[in-house]
Amino acid sequence: MSTYQHSFPDGNIGTVTSVLSNTDVEIVRKNQEMEKEKLPQNAWQKFMRALEVPHEDKPLSALRNPDLEPILVEERTWGFWSFFAYWGLPNFAVATFSTGSALLALDLNIQQSIGSLVIANVLIAVFTILNSNPGVKYHIGYTLSQRMIFGIYGSYVGIIIRVGISVVFYGYQAWLGGLCINMVFDSFSQNYLHMKDTFPESVPMAKKDLIGFLCFQLIQMPFAFVRPSRVNIPSIVTCFMTLFSIIGMLAYLVQTNGGPGPLYYKEVMLSSSQRSWMWLYSMTIWYSGISPAVANQSDYSRFSSKTLSCYLGLFIGIVVPGTFVSLAGMLCASACKGLYGSAYWTPNEIVEEWLSNDYSSKARAAAFFIGISFTGSQVFLNLTQNGYACGMDLAGIFPRYIDVTRGTLFAQLISWVVQPWTFFNTSSSFLNAMSSFGIxxxxxxxxxIIEFYWIRKSNITLIDFFTLSKKGAYWYSAGFNWKSMSCLLIGVALGIPGLVYQSEPDLKANSAMMNYYYGYMFFIPLVTGVLYFGLTYAFPVHHEKMCQNDPLDFFNCFSDEELKKLGMLPFQADMCEYLEAQEPRYSKEKTVVNDGKKHDNIQECSNSN
Known part of the structure; x- marks a missing residue:
């Protein structure tokens, strides 16, 4: 609290107690200076002004644009089925359907692979719920949470990591999407089905695959202009379409084969020790493939209308489809082994086999529906978990010039650079790619999780996310939190040797490093968490706003019920004039004394820019 001399409308001058501390006032003023628009003085400044993101009358600064602000109440429309679909998308997809190819390559059988997936999915769901709460409670995304963890400038490290993974995954999922759309094209034309390759053998892809990849990219591009919160309905529809396709494929293949096929009865020849580590590795492989979605869960949990609906939707969406689709893929591959002599791990391989054997109207109809279903799920999977995620993250690095739309277009345009077709050269390449992202x-x-729950006790200030003031809660030391950055580097570094050994089988592997890599889903949180606990205990953060909420709803983003729980005062539209005069504003609920007289009509303070 601060006291000020204030001239009241009746001409009296008295002492007023503000709901803002001196630190809050300085941060608000600093933010206003950053957000103040300056008239361009030359051609270059006019050009740069023209490049700024559309922001209507909302603030724009080096740390802030509308896509970074907490989500408003009216935009929080996601319920149970929306979150079920968000997590259904990566599960009702080609990558999950073909997961068995990686797991059975570890010399596990189908039963053991499914057992490891069930355990992994439950743990992933719990980890996701814990990681989503900055979005659920404060309606902020991954980008702002990085400022809380690493500092205002240190956040660029976490953001850049996520951007890089988004681009790689975008290309990877787009390539799979191209294979899906080829199923539709195959149902249209028998000539397309049997299209001859015209590339030299050194190019690891077929002409047909390239056409599908380019067409899929073109289909995705218009969705960059759709707000992420608006794709929940088509995501729900495509999830169920793909579910019906998977059920149909599974029923047909198992029934036609007369059973689950030879892979189902595969014997495990591993020793008990080897089997234990392969169980861990299979869990890690599965976790790694969806770990980027777990990391940026707050980007979408901030759209939740009700907390319980969010938790239930994501828990069921992770555990049930994640287990069923993987099992269906293994059983389909096993049945194909019995029917056709080869285990087909992707839907497009199965459809091509059907059409090659019998190009009938029935087979073509099945190919068309399966192709449309998987193509739809791939489109919205790639957008929500890679394209939009990249846009949100790039907005945190260049807020003036990049928003979600521009960042998504960026990911789309450069995703070909990662050459995703190389992921499918050999099973080992596929395995290494899938098992390394989570590191x-x-x-x-x-x-x-540690910063939000343990250090800040689930209470954070929002206005400090957008300030360069040294008094900000996330300034740390020159804008960097050296403790969290040290833990990040150590956690990543310990996983790198195992990745190198896995990629270069000719190298003599260190068994300890390999085992760490096999189980890094468990070991990295243990090492990173214990280290961060220790450093924070040895070098505690002393800040006057630690474990506190903002005194006011600066962003007008909380409901009345939320304001009551958080102990905040509400936003009012007519709050500008005092701050523009560089004076604090006060809560009308506060009673102030002026020469013995009480005044209750003082306005609340808020950054209403």
Missing amino acids: FVTPIMTLN
């Missing part, structure tokens, strides 16, 4: 984001998720 980089798992420490970030661990730090996020």
Whole structure:
């Protein structure tokens, strides 16, 4: 609280107690200076002004644009089925359907692979719920949470990691999407089905695959202009379409084969010790493939209308489809082994086999529906978990010039650079790619949970996310939190040797490093968490706003019920004039004394820019 001399409308001058501390007032003023629009003085400044993101009358600064602000009440429309679909998308998809190819390559059988997936999915669901709460409670995304963990400038490290993974995954999922759309094209034309390759053998893709990839990219691009919160309905529809396709494929293949096929009865020749580590590795492979979605869960949990609906939707969406689709993929591959002599791990391989054997109207109709279903799920999977995620993250680095739409277009345009077709050259390449992504984001998720729950006691200030003031709650040391950054580097570094050994089988592997890599889903959180606990205990943060909420709803983003729980005063539309005069504003609920007289008509303070 602060006291000020204030001239009241009746001409009296008295002492007023503000709901804002001196630190709050300085942060608000600093933010206003950053957000103040300056008239361009030359051609270059006019050009740069023209490049700024559309922001209507909302603030724009080096740390802020409308896509970074907490989500308003009227935009929080996601319920149970929306979150079920968000997590259904990566499960009702080609990658999950073909997961068995990686797991059975570890010399596990179908039963053991499914057992490891059930355990992994439950743990992933719990980890996701814990990681989503900055979005659920404060309606902020992954980008702002990085400022809480690493500092205002240090946040760029976590953001850049996520951007890099988004681009890689976008290309990877777009390539799978191209295979899906080829099923539709195959149902249209027998000539397309049997299209001859014209590329030299050194190019690891077919002409047909390239056409599908380019067409899929073109289909995705218009969705960059759709708000992320608006794709929940089509996501729900495509999830159920793909579910029906998977059920139909599974029923047909198992019935036609007369049973689940030879892979189902595969014997496990591993020793008990080897089997234990392969169980861990299979869980890690599965976790790694969806770990980026776990990391940026707050980007979508901030759209939740009710907390319980969010938790139930994501828990069921992770556990049930994640187990069923993987099992269906293994059983389909096993039945194909019995029927056709080869285990087909992707839907497009199965459809091509059907059409090659019998190009009938029945087979073509099945190919068309399966192709449309999987194509739809791939489109919205890639957008929600990679395209939009990249846009949100890039907005945190260049807020003046990049918003979600521009960032999504960026991911779409450069995703070809990662050459996703190389992921499918050999099973080992596929395995290594799938099992390495989590190394980089798992420490970030661990730090996020510890910082939010243990250090800040689930209470954070929002106005400090957008300030360069040294008194801000996330300034730390020159804008960097050296403790969390050290833990991130150590957590990642310990996983790198195992990745190198896995990628280069000719190298003599260190058994300890390999085992750490096999189980990094468990070991990285343990190492990173214990280290961060220790550093925070040895070097505690002393800040006057630690474990506190904002005194006011600066962003007009909370409901009356939320304001009551958080102990905040509400936003009012007519709050500008005092701050513009660089004076604090006060709560009308506060009683102030002026020469013995009480005044209750003082306005609340808020950054209403």
